[in-house]
Amino acid sequence: xxxxxxxxxxxxxxxxxxLDALTFTVQPGERFGLLGPDGAGKxxxxxxLTTLLIPDTGRASVAxxxxxxxxxxxxxxxxxMPGRFSLYPDLSVAENLNFFATIFGTKVKANYELIRPIYxxxxxxxxxxxxxxxxxxxxKLALCCALIHxxxxxxxxxxxxxxxxxxxxxFWVMLGELKKAGITILVSTPYMDEAARCERVALLQxxxxxxxxxxxxxxxxxxxxxxxxxxxxxxxxxxxxxxASFTERAEVFGEFIHLTTHTGTDRESIVxxxxxxxxxxxxxEPAKASIEDVFLALM
Numbered sequence: 001x002x003x004x005x006x007x008x009x010x011x012x013x014x015x016x017x018x019l020d021a022l023t024f025t026v027q028p029g030e031r032f033g034l035l036g037p038d039g040a041g042k043x044x045x046x047x048x049l050t051t052l053l054i055p056d057t058g059r060a061s062v063a064x065x066x067x068x069x070x071x072x073x074x075x076x077x078x079x080x081m082p083g084r085f086s087l088y089p090d091l092s093v094a095e096n097l098n099f100f101a102t103i104f105g106t107k108v109k110a111n112y113e114l115i116r117p118i119y120x121x122x123x124x125x126x127x128x129x130x131x132x133x134x135x136x137x138x139x140k141l142a143l144c145c146a147l148i149h150x151x152x153x154x155x156x157x158x159x160x161x162x163x164x165x166x167x168x169x170x171f172w173v174m175l176g177e178l179k180k181a182g183i184t185i186l187v188s189t190p191y192m193d194e195a196a197r198c199e200r201v202a203l204l205q206x207x208x209x210x211x212x213x214x215x216x217x218x219x220x221x222x223x224x225x226x227x228x229x230x231x232x233x234x235x236x237x238x239x240x241x242x243x244a245s246f247t248e249r250a251e252v253f254g255e256f257i258h259l260t261t262h263t264g265t266d267r268e269s270i271v272x273x274x275x276x277x278x279x280x281x282x283x284x285e286p287a288k289a290s291i292e293d294v295f296l297a298l299m
Contacts, residue, residue, distance in 0.1 A: 001064045002028040002152040002184045004049065009058035010207075011044050018044040020207040021058070026186055031179060033198030034188040035291070041207040042188040046157045049186070050080050063152040063184075076104065079146035079183075083158035085138045089131025093122055093141055096130050097148060104149035114181055115144045118174055136167030143174065147183075154178070156187040160194070172197045192292040203295050210298040215291060222289040222297060224248060225265055228256040231279040240277045246270070251296055258287055260297065 004026035011019040019041045026032040034042050047053040049062055051071035060067045065074050087096045097119075101108045112119070122140050125133065130141060139159065146154060156175075160168040172194065175185060187198070195201045195215045203210040203218070211218050229250075231237045238257050241250040246269060248260040259270065267284050274282045 002182065003030070003063070004032075004153065004184065004186060005059075005061045006045075006049075007059050009045070009048060009055045009060055011041075011048065011053065011055050018207050019048075019055070022207065022209065023058075024202055024209065024212055026184060028184055029179065029182050031175060031185045031187070031197070031199050033195055033201040034186065034204055035190075035192060035195055035201055035295070036188075036204035037190055039206070040204040042204060043157055044207075046080075046155055046186075046188065050078060050155055051075060076149075077152045079149070079151035079154040081142050081146040081154075081156050081159050083161040085130075085142060087130050087138070087142055087145060090129055092127050092129055093133070094126040096141060097144055100145040101148045106149050108148060111148055111150045114150055114178075115147050117177060118147075119144050135163050136170070139163055139167060139171060140174075143171070147178070150181075151183065153184045153186070156185065158188050158190060160189065160191065168194070192290065192295060195291040201291070203291075203298060205295075205299055211294065218294055219289050219291060222294045224297065225261045225263060226287045226289055226293060227259040227261065227267070227270060228253070228283075228285045228287040229259045229270065229274070230256050230281075230283040231274055232281050233279060237274065237277075237279055240274070240279070244270075244273055246273075249296060251293075253290075253292075256283075256287070258293060260293070 007023050009019055009022045036042055048055050048067060049060060051067050051074050054068060062074050063077055067074065097108055118140050122137050125137060133141065160171055198215065200214055201218060202212040238250055241247055241257060241259055246261045246265040248262060250257055250259050270284045271282055
């Protein structure tokens with residue numbers, strides 16, 4: 001079994017509760033997303049599952065091994081990639097890869113087929129120092145190093161933070177390919193749009209799970225009226241809508257404001273309200289909820 005089991009895990013730092021009786025399971029071979037803002041508890045959970053922290057209460061297992069009792073075994077069979085680049089910047093690409101292969105008692109060529117689609121993208125820079133790579137190339141190298149020993153479970157702690165949009169997309173394509181190798185993947189991210197790339201997601205806030213399901217089911221559970229609204233004076237419109245009696249929430253979403261209203265509010269009421277505030281060129285359209293809309297509602 002290559003899955004992850006978490007049962008009533010709690011962890012505090014002094015008076016601050018980081019994880020609050022967290023319980024969920026990641027199935028073997030599943031690509032599971034842990035979504036939440038900074039301070040939600042994602043990194044604390046990762047440290048417990050990778051045996052760097054001991055939980056205050058509860059139990060957890062990785063690939064069938066207990067995180068407290070079997071920490072040495074777990075460390076040999078997991079891959080871990082943090083959000084911050086943590087390889088050796090003065091070593092070359094090839095030297096970093098060989099170093100991590102040696103640590104795990106293997107050789108690069110032994111598991112090369114697993115990393116080949118990724119490594120081929122950075123192979124032209126194999127002699128370049130890792131610290132001189134671009135953000136996207138550093139990300140690919142770090143993923144190769146995390147996979148070089150063919151782990152059973154791969155932990156990715158905000159791996160796309162600070163990376164450009166193209167590299168983020170390429171990274172998720174690579175994760176999709178890894179599923180074919182049967183590797184269980186637990187990935188945390190603050191980017192709500194990445195949720196659709198996972199088979200299931202858990203929305204985490206202040207150490208608690210707000211929702212856990214497939215991305216589609218999480219979105220479909222949103223049943224409040226939602227509108228995309230725009231006018232000439234965008235910022236003033238946002239302030240005004242937040243004061244309206246029909247408003248549940250008004251949040252910035254690109255060129256539109258996503259306005260969640262009380263049941264029974266129609267388009268004409270919103271337009272009339274905006275016009276009474278002196279706004280011109282008003283656009284009000286029904287909007288489809290996103291993961292971010294759901295997360296804000298649950299918060």
